[in-house]
Amino acid sequence: MIEEIITSGRMNPEIDPVLHVWGWEIPLYLFLGGLSAGILIFSAYFTLRDRQDELPIAVKWMPLAVPFLIGIGLISLLLDLSHVLYAWQLFTNIRWESPMSWGAWTLMIITPLSIAWVAIWMEDIFPEWDWKFDAVKTVIKWLQEQRRILAQILILLSIILGMYTGILLSAFNARPFWNTSILGPLFLTSGLSASAALIAYFSKTEIEKRLFTRIDVMLISIELFMIVHLFMGHLAGTQVHIQAAQMFLGGAYTVPFWTFVVGLGLVLPVSLELLELKHKFIPAIVPVVLIIAGNLALRFIVVSAGQASRWLY
Amino acid sequence: MRYAMAVDTKKCVGCNDCVVACQTENDVPIGHCRDWIVEVTTGTYPDLQLEIRSERCNHCANAPCVRTCPTEASHYAAGGIVLVEESECIGCKACITSCPYDARFVHPEGYIDKCTFCAHRVEKGQNPACVSVCPTHAMIFGDLDDPNSDISKAMATRKWKSLIPEAGTDPKVFYLL
Numbered sequence: 001m002i003e004e005i006i007t008s009g010r011m012n013p014e015i016d017p018v019l020h021v022w023g024w025e026i027p028l029y030l031f032l033g034g035l036s037a038g039i040l041i042f043s044a045y046f047t048l049r050d051r052q053d054e055l056p057i058a059v060k061w062m063p064l065a066v067p068f069l070i071g072i073g074l075i076s077l078l079l080d081l082s083h084v085l086y087a088w089q090l091f092t093n094i095r096w097e098s099p100m101s102w103g104a105w106t107l108m109i110i111t112p113l114s115i116a117w118v119a120i121w122m123e124d125i126f127p128e129w130d131w132k133f134d135a136v137k138t139v140i141k142w143l144q145e146q147r148r149i150l151a152q153i154l155i156l157l158s159i160i161l162g163m164y165t166g167i168l169l170s171a172f173n174a175r176p177f178w179n180t181s182i183l184g185p186l187f188l189t190s191g192l193s194a195s196a197a198l199i200a201y202f203s204k205t206e207i208e209k210r211l212f213t214r215i216d217v218m219l220i221s222i223e224l225f226m227i228v229h230l231f232m233g234h235l236a237g238t239q240v241h242i243q244a245a246q247m248f249l250g251g252a253y254t255v256p257f258w259t260f261v262v263g264l265g266l267v268l269p270v271s272l273e274l275l276e277l278k279h280k281f282i283p284a285i286v287p288v289v290l291i292i293a294g295n296l297a298l299r300f301i302v303v304s305a306g307q308a309s310r311w312l313y
Numbered sequence: 314m315r316y317a318m319a320v321d322t323k324k325c326v327g328c329n330d331c332v333v334a335c336q337t338e339n340d341v342p343i344g345h346c347r348d349w350i351v352e353v354t355t356g357t358y359p360d361l362q363l364e365i366r367s368e369r370c371n372h373c374a375n376a377p378c379v380r381t382c383p384t385e386a387s388h389y390a391a392g393g394i395v396l397v398e399e400s401e402c403i404g405c406k407a408c409i410t411s412c413p414y415d416a417r418f419v420h421p422e423g424y425i426d427k428c429t430f431c432a433h434r435v436e437k438g439q440n441p442a443c444v445s446v447c448p449t450h451a452m453i454f455g456d457l458d459d460p461n462s463d464i465s466k467a468m469a470t471r472k473w474k475s476l477i478p479e480a481g482t483d484p485k486v487f488y489l490l
Contacts, residue, residue, distance in 0.1 A: 003357060009329065010349035010368070012418035019415060021406040082404030083423035089384040089401050100407050101383035174377060174413035174480065238479070311413045311477045 019175075019307040025080035027299035030165040032073035033107075034191025034295070035198075036066045037162030040114060042195060042212075044151035044158070052124075055208045058199045060121040066114040070107065099168045106164060110157045117154060120144050162188035165299075169306055177244035178306035180233050186226045187299075193219040194295045197269070201288040213273050216291070220270040227262065244309040253305050261301060265294015315374070315457040316392040316430055317485040318444070319464050319473065320367050324451035327352060327365040331443035331452065335369075338431060338442035342421050347428040348443055364488075367443065367452065369428035370395060370416040371476065371484030378408035378417065386425075392456070393485060394432050399424040413480040430454070457485075 014021045039062045046052065052059040081087055091108065095101035120143050122129045131137045143150065166187030169178040193216055200212035234245035247253045269287040276282045327350045335341060335348045348369035355362050372395045378387045379395060386401035387408050397408075397417075402424040409417045409425060420426040431441035435454075439445070444452040455462035460469075467473075472490040 003355070005354040007352045007354075008349060008368075009332065009351065010346055010415075012345050012415075015409070015415050015418055019410070021409050021419070080405070081423075082406070082419045082425075083402050084404065086384075086400065086403045086424075089386070089403055093384045093401075095383055095385060097380040098383045098407070100381065100405055104383060171381060172377070172407075172411045174411050307410065310415075311480055 019310070022080065022303055022307065024300070025076045027296070027303045029073045029076045029080070030168070030187065030299045030303070031191075031194075031296050032069045032076070033103075033165045034162050034187050034299075035194050036069045036073070036110075036114070036191075037158040037165075037188070038192040038195030039063060039066055039069075039198075040110075040117070040154050040158040041162070041192060042199060043117070044154040047151045048148060048155075052121075054205075055211070056125070057203045057208055058212065060125050061202065062195065062199055063114065063118050063121065064125075067111065067118060070111050070114065074107065074111075099164060099171045102160070103164045103168060106157055106161050110154070110161055113150065113154060113157065116143050117150060120147060120150070159188065162191045165191065169302065172306070174311070175306040175309050176238075176240040176311070177234070177247070177309035178302070179241070180230055182226055182230050182233060183302070186223065186230065189219050189223050189226065190295055190298055193223060194292055197288045197291040200273075201284050210277065213276055217270055217273050217277070220266050220273075220291075224262070224266055224270075227266075240309070240311050243312075244305070247305055247308065252308070253301060256297070257301050257305075260297040261294050264290055265297055266291075269294070314392040314459075315485065316372065316394055316435065317455065317457045317464055317487065318369075318372075318430070318441070319453045319467050319487045319489050321451040321453070321467075321471075321489040322364050322366060323489070324449045325365045325367055326449055326451075328448060330446050330448055331367045334442040334446040335428070335431075338434075339429070341426075345418050345420070345426070347426070366488055367447075368414070368416075368476070369443075369486065370412075370430075371414055371482065371486045372428075372430060373482035373484050375481060375483040377411040377413070377482060381407040381411040383407065390432060392435070394430045394435070395427075396429055396432060397425050397427065413477050413482065414484075 010016055042058045043063045046055050046059050078084055090104040119140050131140060163184040166183035170181055170183040173179045196212045196216040196219060200209050200216060203209040231245050234241040248257050269290040272282045272287045329350055332346060332348055341347055348367060351366045351368050353364045372393060374393055376395050379389060384401045384403055386398045388396060390396045404423045417425050417427040434441060440454050444454045453464045453467050455464035457465060459465060467489060473487045474490060475484045475487050
């Protein structure tokens with residue numbers, strides 16, 4: 001057997017011996033971005049289907065959380081920047097080839113739109129609500145008239161936002177584990193699933209609860225299918241991709257991934273949801289907590305594993 | 314003009330002079346390095362081979378760091394040298410994760426730093442500091458587009474390789490075999 005021993009004199013912090021430039025901030029930001037995108041997609045979609053009175057939690061209430069979720073996500077992102085005083089440079093440049101540039105611009109447009117979307121429903125959910133100034137009332141009235149156009153724009157931007165949380169990583173071909181185009185759809189589906197679970201949990205009516213539980217069962221099934229394909233793709237790839245997959249198939253990430261993401265985060269909650277749909281009593285908080293924790297675990301593990309995977313070198 | 318560097322693996326003795334020269338010339342913060350020495354031993358005892366390489370940013374012609382940078386801080390300068398503009402860098406570290414050579418690091422002041430091929434010396438017609446000090450003349454720097462440059466001649470007459478060519482980055486640091 002021919003052996004190779006590599007001794008490197010390089011010792012840069014956060015680079016050697018294993019790359020670790022992204023800690024908790026980026027996975028949290030990706031999770032909150034995906035969750036916000038999911039909430040907005042459901043709200044806008046069911047508005048277009050004229051089901052806002054039938055599904056009030058999904059359409060009117062959940063979007064209230066979005067500006068806060070995006071805000072926390074952006075703070076988390078800023079905490080990650082090491083040259084934070086220059087962060088404004090993000091918005092003086094448009095770089096088509098850089099997913100991070102796409103993300104920055106999408107967030108810049110979607111944040112005010114999500115606030116406008118919340119404003120549209122304020123009078124519906126808080127009957128006593130008073131905008132106080134006539135000018136504001138005029139603007140809100142105009143926004144309410146444009147509801148359908150705004151919903152269409154929001155769906156488009158939210159799909160970009162949800163996909164971007166995965167595409168951000170898959171664009172880095174230097175990290176073989178991330179270098180798969182399935183991360184975009186996987187993270188979008190996962191964000192949709194987390195928001196569907198939250199909507200089902202907060203729903204007051206049987207119709208809404210059952211609809212979103214059914215949607216969530218479908219989304220989790222798609223997620224499991226995509227995870228299988230993620231590994232199929234890697235195992236059919238080059239040596240570095242095979243090695244990246246092996247971290248999850250016997251290597252360091254095997255136990256955390258299959259236990260916390262797949263077992264406790266997807267298989268168990270989807271089983272509980274199926275029992276719920278068969279009218280078995282399941283405490284509603286259990287699946288939603290499992291799904292949110294699994295969602296977070298997915299992002300933390302994928303961000304960490306990508307940085308641990310490298311070219312043969 | 315396409316600047317490139319060749320390191321003669323038959324001459325490099327791994328003395329680290331290039332590393333020290335770089336740190337002095339570029340005021341590299343303590344505990345960090347823009348270039349470094351790698352020793353690769355291959356084979357089975359007693360039939361062993363040792364290759365010593367002075368490594369750094371590969372100034373790729375298809376640089377993923379330039380592609381993924383959201384602010385254009387990472388950019389191609391004259392002759393294809395890849396540089397980071399400190400005042401445009403936000404420290405998002407996308408370039409670090411996109412570099413298959415792990416050639417970049419976070420400077421203690423926050424921006425991302427790496428080998429510049431000593432662009433400030435090259436524009437005055439001088440060699441990079443590491444090339445200038447190499448005691449065994451193992452390093453050659455020059456213009457690949459000039460057939461009479463030392464590097465073009467060396468690449469034409471010697472066998473050579475680059476690191477991880479399969480990553481598709483079109484690196485501009487070569488190792489003469």
